[in-house]
Amino acid sequence: xxxxxxxxxxxxxxxxxxxxxxxxxxxxxxxxxxxxxxxxxxxxxxxxxxxxxxxxxxxxxxxxxxxxxxxxxxxxxxxxxxxxxxxxxxxxxxxxxxxxxxxxxxxxxxxxxxxxxxxxxxxxxxxxxxxxxxx
Numbered sequence: 001x002x003x004x005x006x007x008x009x010x011x012x013x014x015x016x017x018x019x020x021x022x023x024x025x026x027x028x029x030x031x032x033x034x035x036x037x038x039x040x041x042x043x044x045x046x047x048x049x050x051x052x053x054x055x056x057x058x059x060x061x062x063x064x065x066x067x068x069x070x071x072x073x074x075x076x077x078x079x080x081x082x083x084x085x086x087x088x089x090x091x092x093x094x095x096x097x098x099x100x101x102x103x104x105x106x107x108x109x110x111x112x113x114x115x116x117x118x119x120x121x122x123x124x125x126x127x128x129x130x131x132x133x134x135x
Contacts (some may be wrong), residue, residue: 029064048077051091
């Protein structure tokens with residue numbers, strides 16, 4: 001991978017394709033069953049690359065999930081080990097637009113309303129996020 005923001009600078013075609021699927025992703029966030037647990041809601045972003053296109057999807061999903069639950073949200077950005085994670089870290093750290101702005105129905109993040117990013121490097125053929133089986 002070239003790195004240094006090259007993917008973000010050259011991924012307009014991928015962004016236009018992803019934009020077609022965004023309404024379906026938002027609808028899925030509205031419809032998914034949320035357990036009555038206290039643990040975080042985990043959003044897995046497989047193939048995050050440098051984040052330009054992923055952030056758009058995350059911005060669409062977070063308000064829908066936050067409107068349904070006060071549980072913490074853990075956004076997990078996952079890509080292969082040669083990914084340019086430095087650019088991804090910078091985008092996640094500085095694009096505060098990725099976090100929904102507080103409103104009357106969406107309070108400012110607190111310990112109970114936090115949204116936390118996590119980045120993982122893994123092979124796509126292995127599990128990137130832990131799974132849980134119910135018995």
